[in-house]
């Protein structure tokens with residue numbers, strides 16, 4: 138199983154919100170990630186991302202990835218704190 142570390146920085150405009158909305162709409166937010174993925178959060182912490190929508194355990198920045206593109210972890214997007 139491959140391991141990927143992705144780097145994302147939070148910003149005022151969070152494109153991940155749209156992704157999170159879509160994935161939640163179809164009820165797939167808790168779908169496991171297809172591969173082991175770590176998110177290097179903008180707060181400086183790294184955590185293992187286990188499902189399509191989850192959040193950094195340290196700063197609660199939400200990270201979302203579309204079920205349609207979950208096989209490429211580079212598509213993970215920040216969706217905002219506690220989104």
Ligand SMILES: [Zn+2]
Pocket residue numbers: 178179180181182193194195196197198
């Ligand atoms: Zn964080």
